[in-house]
């Protein structure tokens with residue numbers, strides 16, 4: 001058998017993804033028999049970096065862990081620090097944070113639909129979904145002034161309020177996106193050519209999903225009802241709840257369908273928030289020094305559960321910040337799922353977990369041997 | 370004056386090459402440790418609203434086909450050698466565009482232990498586009514400025530050896546300063 005072993009190395013600079021990662025696929029003909037993933041090219045040392053910065057400065061460093069889900073990182077950190085200080089952000093601030101979270105989910109999912117379609121060789125869908133994504137980018141920019149790092153959080157609240165004109169703009173934008181999303185749902189579940197790349201590819205059963213510790217839409221597409229927004233509501237998710245979207249098929253098609261259907265949930269929740277935005281203050285007062293202690297916070301990022309552990313020794317800087325991001329939980333499954341598939345399917349399976357390397361940078365080698 | 374007909378052809382050929390180079394530069398993108406923010410803005414620049422392909426720029430997969438290297442992010446220890454290698458694999462003349470505050474100065478990650486620093490400390494950079502992340506309009510502006518500058522220099526870049534030498538000097542100064 002050894003003689004037939006042929007290893008195809010891919011990366012770290014490669015045409016398929018915009019971030020560096022190194023993959024080694026052992027193939028027998030066209031069929032993948034083993035996969036090794038090497039990560040860590042974007043390891044910057046952010047966790048250590050937080051120990052040299054003050055509580056407030058960290059908000060901006062932590063936002064830059066990931067450019068796609070920047071708001072959710074800052075929110076998780078702010079929630080943890082507020083827990084340490086014993087402060088709760090006012091209800092209006094919580095609702096606005098939730099609104100940003102959902103807008104961010106919309107932009108992230110649309111981005112993913114495009115990137116995954118590009119992997120499938122379906123560039124028309126890539127271009128359409130990115131064109132429509134500009135609508136939500138405009139909304140985010142209109143609210144915060146920046147397209148990517150919105151910096152909407154303060155420790156103890158938020159910076160921006162939402163006025164009537166912005167509210168109307170969001171509602172108009174959502175109407176347009178909703179209509180487009182119906183079209184995407186139709187494409188990902190009915191387009192015959194596309195389905196040949198997704199149906200039955202990268203099958204992960206419910207048991208496997210639990211065993212590999214999958215989170216977020218990847219787990220939900222395998223029938224595991226895992227969603228922090230529902231299981232342990234934070235922010236204003238108890239007043240403005242979301243429904244968990246589940247699919248039991250477990251293949252790539254299901255992952256597409258789950259993410260696209262989640263978009264509708266986000267639209268609905270945002271409309272509800274805008275309708276019943278609680279009045280009041282935007283921020284609570286925070287102490288400059290945090291009392292000693294430890295706090296954890298869990299939130300649902302667009303890719304799954306995001307976990308923060310924060311430890312304070314009573315100073316003006318944290319003693320330890322530990323981040324556990326959803327991509328690293330999902331990466332374990334990639335090596336397994338590619339085995340037995342054609343090499344050409346490997347990029348699709350990889351894209352299926354919506355990998356985000358920049359927040360993944362804490363592991364060096366994951367081997368399936 | 371002694372006119373050598375061969376040189377006349379050389380000049381004309383150079384002009385033709387410059388014309389072609391300016392009108393259809395191919396680019397590759399390497400993320401040497403960025404947060405992703407700059408990368409999604411680069412992708413957004415290629416999609417219908419901004420459409421960088423209007424000015425002839427095409428994103429390419431292989432360094433061996435590329436004229437322009439678009440770099441994002443601070444350079445991490447792991448990706449330093451890769452970045453150098455990609456740069457060395459590109460055919461002459463080659464140009465580097467550094468996108469984002471991180472690529473220019475290390476940005477928010479200054480002082481993190483796994484950061485070598487800015488792109489400039491590893492390979493020579495021709496255009497800097499500031500912002501965290503820069504807007505797609507800014508990226509287009511940067512690329513167009515690069516193409517404009519090529520017209521002035523006749524499409525010729527300084528030779529790679531000279532430029533790498535400069536970069537080495539710069540990073541040595543930076544090391545000495547630390």
Ligand code: SF4
Nearest residue numbers: 403404406469470471
């Ligand atoms: S400049 Fe900003 S957006 Fe770009 S990589 Fe650095 S932190 Fe991310």
